[in-house]
Amino acid sequence: MTHTLLINPTITSRSSARFPLSLLNLAATLDRTGQSRIIDGNVDRDVVNETLRAMEGDRFDAVGISVMGGPQLAPAIALSKAIRARHPRVPITWGGYFPTLNTEAALAAPYVDYAIRGQGEQTFSELVAALGKAAVPDVAAIAGLSWKHGGAIVHNAPRHFTYTDPGRVLPYDKLGDPRRYLARTYLGRRTVAHQAAIGCRFHCTFCGVAAMFGGTTMLSSAERLDRDLRYFKHELGADSVQYFDNNFFDREEDMIPLLEVMARHELPWWCFARSDALLKLSDHAWKLVRKSKLRMAYIGAESPSGQMLKEIRKGTRPDQTVAAVEMCRRHGVIPELSFMVAPPENTEEETEHTFEFIRELKKINPHTEIVIYVYTPLPVHSQHEKDRAKRPSAPLFDLNGEQVVFPTTVEEWAQPQWVNYTCHADAPWLTDRMRQRIHDFVTVLRCRYPTVQDMRSPPWAKRALSTAASWRYRFRRYDRPWELNLANRLVRLRMPQVSGL
CATH class of the missing domain: 3.20.20.70 (Aldolase class I)
Structure with missing residues (x-):
């Protein structure tokens, strides 16, 4: 029986944690022929030490890490490096949006052995099965997989998407008490x-x-x-x-x-x-x-x-x-x-x-x-x-008229300017004046019309901010809303583009 460790690196606060659905679907598939364990960094905040303790207490044939671009990238890097340093022989696989969109960059990292492009349930299940059978697994026929061979990166044929029913609800019990989500x-x-x-x-x-x-x-x-x-x-x-x-x-x-x-x-x-x-x-x-x-x-x-x-x-x-x-x-x-x-x-x-x-x-x-x-x-x-x-x-050009060159390594993608690019928060062609203009408009708009999703700010505070912003919004005086910025330090209105529902 194969034994797989699935990890969701930290990407949000504990209070904003939601079910790691990708890993739950992977676990439902893997558990048909083996066993799996899930560690969710959004709930288990010391995810690196939690992972190392799990690997010291049990034997795993493979580790699968779900990686989004943007703010989840740095925690994924730290986690993968720690696993590689302590358990160098355990294969590490990255799956999810980042390795799908940036496969070459993911596999250029010495701590990533395999990358799954697109849907991962069947691809990863076949990979884990191959890893459990031989010291040098034959993975050339696994669709949707990219891997390293003799210093080169090999991209297997793509895999067609399917929607399979595990026949039961997903294994939420692997997360401890599901109600905390x-x-x-x-x-x-x-x-x-x-x-x-x-x-x-x-x-x-x-x-x-x-x-x-x-x-x-x-x-x-x-x-x-x-x-x-x-x-x-x-x-x-x-x-x-x-x-x-x-x-x-x-x-x-x-x-x-x-x-x-x-x-x-x-x-x-x-x-x-x-x-x-x-x-x-x-x-x-x-x-x-x-x-x-x-x-x-x-x-x-x-x-x-x-x-x-x-x-x-x-x-x-x-x-x-x-x-x-x-x-x-x-x-x-x-x-x-x-x-x-x-x-x-x-x-x-x-x-x-x-x-x-x-x-x-x-x-x-x-x-x-x-x-x-x-x-x-x-x-x-x-x-x-x-x-x-x-x-x-x-082609895209920056403020200097030079063509934008995108990162080729995981570490470059984890730099602040590229995290902001991934999160649609900034771009190389934006001037400081344009950034400020956008920021000021958003400030006036969200104060004038506080989101109904904000369950933390008291109603009186939202009404006060709406009143304070009304003249700026009415007369389109968005520039430098210093009084609203000051008030936001106290009230801290929710920003859906950052925290979501």
């Missing part, structure tokens, strides 16, 4: 995280999901969703659900069976959605949406420019954003809109245009939530192979 949110006092579908059939140029899944979407069966929701509601005591689906609403005919299940359970929920998909829903579908208690939908509006939406391959139009905001208002759903400002071309013009568009949307529905990011497209090497072949990306 339930959080108090805007939705309820015990919100659970879940994923009923993976992937997205669209190809946005800035989105890691597009690179990860290559335009594929797979939905859970209604039977599986019903089984999971019954477990959450009756075994864990959950009273609401945050769906981490990459794109919850897709085709209505596929969604109806799932909505019928959710309508029976009536657990308030949050999800990702697209404006065009919401507009296509029939009256019957909206009836199910209301009965199932959808409270908030995160919609990628991205830009008020039809041309930019076309260039980034979003597949929606600005008028659909406006219509979706109005439709959500009629059905009692709060639209949470994300926008990408400061593109490499026409940076200031596009940014100011977005600010004005946001103001118009607030007039239509003042309850609309706004999340603002900097537009940072994926490097060419990170794009899905199908997208690279269709349309070559235009």
Whole structure:
């Protein structure tokens, strides 16, 4: 029997920890033929020492580490180095978004032996089986795997995505008490995280999901969703659900069976959605949406420019954003809109245009939530192979007119400027003046309209900040809102683009 250690490096605070769904799905697959253990760095804060203690007390055939780019990269590096130093013969595999988008950089690290591209359940299961059979495993035929051979990096054939049902709820008991992952949110006092579908059939140029899944979407069966929701509601005591689906609403005919299940359970929920998909829903579908208690939908509006939406391959139009905001208002759903400002071309013009568009949307529905990011497209090497072949990306240039050169090592990607790039917080073509302009607008906007997701700040403080920001917002006096910055040191309003639901 193979024995595998699965680790989720620290990426958030303990209070913001949610189920490590990727590792739970891996464990469900690995446990069919072997054993696995999960260490979650978001809960086990001393994740390095916890990992070393586990490896000293037990024998593992392999270690699998789930790695997102951005702030999870540095903890993943520290963890991998510690394992390699103490247990040099145990193979280390990285899986998840970072090794999928930056495979060469991941395998250039001496502490990473294998990288899994895309979906990992079957690929990692086959790899662990091979590692358990021979000192020199034969991995050349394992689809979706990249590895080192004689100083060179080998990329095996890609693996097609599948959505397999483990036949039972995921092994949440491997996390200790699963109830400690339930959080108090805007939705309820015990919100659970879940994923009923993976992937997205669209190809946005800035989105890691597009690179990860290559335009594929797979939905859970209604039977599986019903089984999971019954477990959450009756075994864990959950009273609401945050769906981490990459794109919850897709085709209505596929969604109806799932909505019928959710309508029976009536657990308030949050999800990702697209404006065009919401507009296509029939009256019957909206009836199910209301009965199932959808409270908030995160919609990628991205830009008020039809041309930019076309260039980034979003597949929606600005008028659909406006219509979706109005439709959500009629059905009692709060639209949470994300926008990408400061593109490499026409940076200031596009940014100011977005600010004005946001103001118009607030007039239509003042309850609309706004999340603002900097537009940072994926490097060419990170794009899905199908997208690279269709349309070559235009080169990017920094403030000095020099072409942007992306990192080639894990350590470079972990530097602050590239963490910010990955998190859509900064870009090489932004001037200090533009950064300040964006920061000031966001400050005035979030003070004028504090998010309903903020469960920590007292209502009187949010009202006071809204009043204080009203004149600046009304007269577009965003520059240097010193009094709001000072007040935020005391109140500390929640920022959805940083902490999420």
